Amino acid sequence: xxxxxxxLVIIGLSTxxxxxxxxxxxxxxxxxxxxxxxxxxxxxxxxxxxxxVTALSEIGVIALLFTIGLEFSFKNxxxxxxxALIGGTLQMTxxxxxxxxxxxxxxxxxxxxxxxxxxTALSSTAIVMKLLQDRAEVETPQGVNALGILIFQDLIVVPxxxxxxxxxxxxxxxxxxxxxxxxxxxxxxxxxVVATRWVVPWVLLKVTQTQSRELFLLTxxxxxxxxxxxxxxxxxxxxLGAFLAGLVISDEYSHQAMGNILPFRDIFASFxxxxxGMLLDLGFxxxxxxxxxxxxxxxxxxxxxxxxxxxxxxxxxLRAAALVGLAICQIGEFSFILAQTGKSxxxxxxxxxxxxxxxxVLTMMATPxxxxxxxxxxxxxxxxxxxxxxxxxxxxxxxxKRFHEKDHLVIIGFGMTGRNIAKAARETKIPYAVLDMxxxxxxDEREKGEPIFYGDATHxxxxxxxxxHQARTLVIVINDAAASRRITAIARxxxxxxxxxxxxxFLEEIKPLMDLGANEVVPEEFEASVEIFSRILSRYLLPExxxxxxxxxxxxxxxxxxxxxxxxxxxxxNIGDCMPDMDLRSLRVHxxxxxxxxxxxxxxxxxxxxxxxxxxxxxxxxxxxPPAELDLQPEDILFIVGPPEKMMELEKVLRGKRK
Numbered sequence: 001x002x003x004x005x006x007x008l009v010i011i012g013l014s015t016x017x018x019x020x021x022x023x024x025x026x027x028x029x030x031x032x033x034x035x036x037x038x039x040x041x042x043x044x045x046x047x048x049x050x051x052x053v054t055a056l057s058e059i060g061v062i063a064l065l066f067t068i069g070l071e072f073s074f075k076n077x078x079x080x081x082x083x084a085l086i087g088g089t090l091q092m093t094x095x096x097x098x099x100x101x102x103x104x105x106x107x108x109x110x111x112x113x114x115x116x117x118x119x120t121a122l123s124s125t126a127i128v129m130k131l132l133q134d135r136a137e138v139e140t141p142q143g144v145n146a147l148g149i150l151i152f153q154d155l156i157v158v159p160x161x162x163x164x165x166x167x168x169x170x171x172x173x174x175x176x177x178x179x180x181x182x183x184x185x186x187x188x189x190x191x192x193v194v195a196t197r198w199v200v201p202w203v204l205l206k207v208t209q210t211q212s213r214e215l216f217l218l219t220x221x222x223x224x225x226x227x228x229x230x231x232x233x234x235x236x237x238x239x240l241g242a243f244l245a246g247l248v249i250s251d252e253y254s255h256q257a258m259g260n261i262l263p264f265r266d267i268f269a270s271f272x273x274x275x276x277g278m279l280l281d282l283g284f285x286x287x288x289x290x291x292x293x294x295x296x297x298x299x300x301x302x303x304x305x306x307x308x309x310x311x312x313x314x315x316x317x318l319r320a321a322a323l324v325g326l327a328i329c330q331i332g333e334f335s336f337i338l339a340q341t342g343k344s345x346x347x348x349x350x351x352x353x354x355x356x357x358x359x360x361v362l363t364m365m366a367t368p369x370x371x372x373x374x375x376x377x378x379x380x381x382x383x384x385x386x387x388x389x390x391x392x393x394x395x396x397x398x399x400x401k402r403f404h405e406k407d408h409l410v411i412i413g414f415g416m417t418g419r420n421i422a423k424a425a426r427e428t429k430i431p432y433a434v435l436d437m438x439x440x441x442x443x444d445e446r447e448k449g450e451p452i453f454y455g456d457a458t459h460x461x462x463x464x465x466x467x468x469h470q471a472r473t474l475v476i477v478i479n480d481a482a483a484s485r486r487i488t489a490i491a492r493x494x495x496x497x498x499x500x501x502x503x504x505x506f507l508e509e510i511k512p513l514m515d516l517g518a519n520e521v522v523p524e525e526f527e528a529s530v531e532i533f534s535r536i537l538s539r540y541l542l543p544e545x546x547x548x549x550x551x552x553x554x555x556x557x558x559x560x561x562x563x564x565x566x567x568x569x570x571x572x573x574n575i576g577d578c579m580p581d582m583d584l585r586s587l588r589v590h591x592x593x594x595x596x597x598x599x600x601x602x603x604x605x606x607x608x609x610x611x612x613x614x615x616x617x618x619x620x621x622x623x624x625x626p627p628a629e630l631d632l633q634p635e636d637i638l639f640i641v642g643p644p645e646k647m648m649e650l651e652k653v654l655r656g657k658r659k
């Protein structure tokens with residue numbers, strides 16, 4: 001009952017603290033750390049059985065790292081191999097060397113100094129990924145590069161754990177020990193490959209064929225605990241085994257596994273962060289506030305500087321590289337595991353261990369706030385008198401010459417949406433250019449003939465490279481809200497006639513983008529609701545034309561609620577703004593249409609449908625204000641203005657469907 005009382009106190013106080021954090025817009029991880037500070041032996045001593053809480057926290061670590069492993073796969077590692085190998089190696093090596101050097105200067109022996117370098121070099125995958133997911137920036141250049149470095153850090157923990165006995169003096173560096181080290185590493189790699197390729201997929205296939213949710217959940221838990229136990233028996237950590245267990249399950253079963261494990265992870269992981277907060281001696285922090293804050297600030301600065309430099313070497317522009325550096329400048333959760341093992345090996349004394357805990361908790365708590373201000377800091381860095389190649393990125397694509405088309409479409413971002421837009425433009429023979437910040441993707445797509453260029457579109461010179469001055473339309477489909485705003489402002493400044501369309505994740509981004517000069521902003525939240533409701537209507541067997549009309553009305557009313565006319569945009573960007581009862585559309589003439597082969601005069605569109613043909617597009621040729629004797633040929637595209645209801649009637653006729 002006493003242990004139940006401790007759990008009740010932790011959960012109850014966490015609820016209050018997390019509510020306050022929500023009101024203050026402070027991340028939940030900080031709330032859990034604060035809860036640990038308040039309830040721990042160095043706080044108000046509200047919890048008596050610290051060992052039981054620590055045991056729960058170990059389960060939390062296992063669940064946390066198991067889900068992190070689920071999010072990774074060998075395929076993901078291969079796609080970001082350059083960032084992980086080059087950027088990760090540079091970040092780990094330079095940070096470790098800097099931290100070890102400083103520790104040795106302050107009087108620590110080299111074996112302890114190297115161990116301190118281990119602890120300092122690692123960052124928090126859990127915190128960084130949570131913050132990136134909250135801001136929908138996982139797929140941005142900074143998100144991808146941060147993930148690559150974090151994956152490398154998580155994997156490099158394996159040799160770190162194996163080396164701890166040598167640093168602690170419990171094992172001698174002999175030929176037999178080195179061979180044992182290599183054998184353990186090879187065994188871990190071999191086990192992961194075999195389990196991922198053959199064993200686990202076969203087991204999970206048999207389990208999923210039963211369609212039993214309970215059996216699937218128990219199998220997930222068993223695999224997680226079994227692999228963790230095996231690695232522990234081999235002399236490694238339970239947490240490392242949990243990560244490997246998640247890695248072998250990833251791919252086709254990872255989403256279902258994540259859905260089943262997630263509630264347990266959130267509950268038990270909260271105990272991990274609470275237990276970390278409990279370990280911090282507030283008295284120690286109060287006795288050395290200036291010293292601890294100075295060292296914590298130094299760690300943040302060194303890690304941010306090193307990670308930024310490593311990202312620049314990989315090829316990222318300065319802005320994105322700085323965002324990576326500010327994201328991974330904290331001490332991570334793997335460091336706690338290493339620290340506990342190192343303490344048992346005699347590498348950390350009591351005061352040094354408390355100093356490490358204080359520094360870790362402070363850097364973790366500072367991360368969300370640094371993350372919030374990181375776009376402003378990155379923008380300030382780009383205004384410094386630094387080399388242009390740093391600001392634009394050092395990655396390049398061979399043969400990428402300046403784009404010289406006119407009246408073309410510019411696409412920023414080549415994810416799924418960008419690919420679909422490019423495909424539509426290619427099939428309709430609209431000239432276009434693409435800008436993307438993934439150098440490997442750019443290189444691969446250029447080899448396929450895609451007019452794609454590497455570059456950070458937040459720089460004027462990069463936009464000039466795709467001839468933004470003479471472009472007709474700009475489409476921004478990236479997941480970086482700050483970058484979208486900056487690109488919109490620069491593009492509007494460079495081309496006052498440019499029609500700018502921006503896709504955004506959230507409704508609150510519409511007004512800032514419109515104020516900066518965007519003509520249209522498409523919020524995914526709103527469009528998703530419209531698409532879902534249109535499908536609901538179709539299930540209730542409403543006529544297709546009524547669904548189409550209803551969806552158009554929703555979009556018209558909905559966007560009117562969000563849209564404020566931009567002072568930078570044209571005074572009448574859409575015909576509906578000036579003539580509410582009129583619409584401008586492009587309609588294709590199909591071969592089955594009764595109007596195919598007739599002239600515009602013979603079609604009698606003006607009298608019959610009350611519409612006006614503004615232009616006719618035939619392949620690459622455009623007939624502006626076409627003469628009445630121009631014949632309408634199959635596959636012609638008519639640009640027509642008229643009442644929306646008449647447009648729908650005419651569209652049926654042009655498709656070959658009579659009224």
